[in-house]
Amino acid sequence: GGNAHPSTTAAARAERGGDRPSPPRASSARQARSGSGGGAGVGREELSVVVEKMERVISNLQNENAELRKRAVSNVKYVELTKEVKELxxxxEQLRAKEAELTSRLAATREEADRAAKTMRELAEARRATKAEQEKSAALREKLVEAQEGRLSAQEALEAAQHSAHEGGGRSAAPPLLERANAELEGALRAAQAEQRLLREELVSKGTLLVDVGSQLSTALEAAAEAEARAASLEGQLREASTQAKEAEEVVFHAEQERDRLAAQLGEVAAGAAAPGAAAPGAAAAEELAAELAALREDNALMAAELSALSPAFFEEVEDMKxxxxxxxxxxxxxxxxxxPLQPS
Structure with a gap:
């Protein structure tokens, strides 16, 4: 049920108490039905007053019960809404904490993706440098082949000249020009061979570096792809968490509005039940309402006990009087x- 105004409760108790006469005897009812004497008129008036007072008591009791039930429901709903607001x-707060965590993780993932992209750029630059070294090695290899071919040609020319000189004059010595050319070609060949050895060693080193660069590039590409995937996943989770947080905030906002509305209603009722200027909002108002509710329930129980104490014969006599x-x-x-009309006496 809900609470009633204290003045209403007091009036009901007064009407149920000293103002209500004791139930009339059955003989009075029979006397009223027979219509005998002037005392019968007085008894009828008293019975009329008793019946009217009993009707007012019952009506007040019903009104108090209705008000008590209404206010109790409002108080319970207010408590439930306050609890729901706290839970929401x-x-x-949990959603906001999750959103902050996801934001931090997203920032870390983006930094990791930036580092992976930087590594990819460095590895691409190293690959371009290695490719340039390979092209340089290929050019040196072509020069070495040309030097070897020139040496072979010079050696063949020297052998042919020696063979011609041997057949012509029996001289075994080669012409000085050919000897100088042969010496120059041999020196160029040795230099080319030395450069080839250095180039081969450099190619081996650069080839190993290229393999390492390729492996690092593959690892960097995989790391970058994973970082991008994690970033996309975290962004999706962040959007979802933000949406949930906004929805929860809207629910909290509406719940707080409903709670404030009920609190205002309870405050108005409490202000009407208390003395002027003695408003008790918040928890004090709730405690006051609870105390008043307990008092009204006790009073209700007393009135119910009083009514149940009346015998069926009394109600039968009341009906006879009516x-x-x-x-x-x-x-x-x-x-x-x-x-x-009757003249007043």
């Missing part, structure tokens, strides 16, 4: 229609 606030009162009023009306 905790949920919002019947006698109706008959008397009908007779009085008939008399006034026939002889005019």
């Amino acid at each position: 606030r905790a949920t919002v 019947y006698a009162l109706a008959v008397t009023r009908e007779q009085l009306g008939q008399y006034e229609r026939n002889f005019g």
Whole structure:
């Protein structure tokens, strides 16, 4: 149920207490039905007053119960909404913490992706440098082949010249020009061979470096792809967490509005029940309402006990009195229609 105004409760108790006369005896009811004597008129008036007071008591009791039920429901709903608001606030805090964590993880993942992209650029530059070295090695290899071919040609020319000189004059010595050319070619060949050895060693070193660069590049590409995938996943989770946080905040906002509305209603009721200027908002108002609720429930139980204590014979006698009162009023009306209104004594 809900609470009622204290003045209403006091009035109901007063009407149920000293103002209510004791139940009349059955003999009075029978006397009222027979219509005998002037005392019967007085008894009918007393019965009418008793019946009216009993009706007012029952009506007040019903009104108090309705108000008590209404206010109790509002108080319970206010407590439930306050609890729900607290739970929703905790949920919002959790979502905000999750959003902050996802933001931090996303920033770290983006830094990792930037580092991977930088490594990829460095490895691409190293690959371009290695390719340039390979082209340089190929050019040196061509020069070495040309030097070897020139040496072979010079050696063949020298041998042919020696053979011609041997057949012509029996001289075994080669012409000085050919010897110088041969010496120059041999020197160029040795230089080319030395350069070839250095180039081969450099190619081996650069080839090993290229293999390492390729492996590092593959690793960097995989790391970059993983970082991008993690970043995309974290961005999706972040958007979802932000959406959930906004929805939870909207729910909290509406719940707080409903809670404030109920609090205002309870405050108005409490202000009407208390003395002027003695408003007790918040927890004090809730405690006051709870105390008043307990008092009204106790008063309700007392009134119910009083009503249950009345015997069926009393209610039967009350019905007889009501019947006698109706008959008397009908007779009085008939008399006034026939002889005019009664003059006051």
